[in-house]
Amino acid sequence: MSPESLPAPAPFMGHADAELDASERTGTAGATGSVHSWDLVTAQDGPGTRMTLFLAGCGLRCQYCHNPETWRMRDGIPRSVEQVMDRVARYTTVMDVTGGGLTISGGEPLLQARFVANIFRHAKADLGIHTALDTSGLLGARLSDDELQDIDLTLLDIKSGLPETYRRVTGRPLQPTLDFARRLSDRGRTMWVRFVLVPGLTDAPDNIAAVADVVAGLQTVERVEVLPFHQLGRTKWAATGETYLLGGVKPPKAEEAEAARVIFRERGLAVY
Numbered sequence: 001m002s003p004e005s006l007p008a009p010a011p012f013m014g015h016a017d018a019e020l021d022a023s024e025r026t027g028t029a030g031a032t033g034s035v036h037s038w039d040l041v042t043a044q045d046g047p048g049t050r051m052t053l054f055l056a057g058c059g060l061r062c063q064y065c066h067n068p069e070t071w072r073m074r075d076g077i078p079r080s081v082e083q084v085m086d087r088v089a090r091y092t093t094v095m096d097v098t099g100g101g102l103t104i105s106g107g108e109p110l111l112q113a114r115f116v117a118n119i120f121r122h123a124k125a126d127l128g129i130h131t132a133l134d135t136s137g138l139l140g141a142r143l144s145d146d147e148l149q150d151i152d153l154t155l156l157d158i159k160s161g162l163p164e165t166y167r168r169v170t171g172r173p174l175q176p177t178l179d180f181a182r183r184l185s186d187r188g189r190t191m192w193v194r195f196v197l198v199p200g201l202t203d204a205p206d207n208i209a210a211v212a213d214v215v216a217g218l219q220t221v222e223r224v225e226v227l228p229f230h231q232l233g234r235t236k237w238a239a240t241g242e243t244y245l246l247g248g249v250k251p252p253k254a255e256e257a258e259a260a261r262v263i264f265r266e267r268g269l270a271v272y
Ligand code: SF4
Pocket: 058, 059, 060, 061, 062, 064, 065, 066, 067, 068, 070, 106, 107, 108, 136
């Protein structure tokens, strides 16, 4: 299936627009937030053993999303910053021993940017732990430069390097992500860039090369992770009432994933 033959963009952006609107209205103070779930992970979402906090709500609608259950803020559980910090504090010993920390993911966590900033401020000031933000970068402008100082690592998903493809994949424009990446780089903030390789959607060589060119122009990217598309989230789409468009797409072959990694390595990047 060529990218041109896929429907574009995702046809259900009205829900995503509503999420963005709601986050503008409710996101001012950030003393409480909408939390989807927690997980304790090792060798994922950053170094060491990490508490990953998944926030509810997303303003994108990626065709390959494997967590569509996190799309709506109202489906999360209200939690205060104090409640989150009490829970994170239970794991500081294992974080210290393993070089781990706290990762905030989603959904798109910056839909609740004030909540995220408050948690990271406490994580640094009160617990002194490593912090990571897993984001698409769409709403990076919601964080101030001061707030960026509380984030040790940004896991930045660059879902395409070409504006048209990016919109086809996510329903949103590419430029805010590029702007956020540049800002992180200019301010010396460390990034790991993630790119999901989807046959027929993101795997065109010119698209991969465009992502690689963007990354090669940044100064603070420690690694690139090329993540092969999988179908593990497929069954969750039924509950969203939305049409899953990638049902006929197979995961990329190992050699196809490796060929994509080569495009990044050719630019001197560390690739996993
Ligand atoms: S940004 Fe993440 S949670 Fe949101 S639609 Fe895309 S893959 Fe799903």
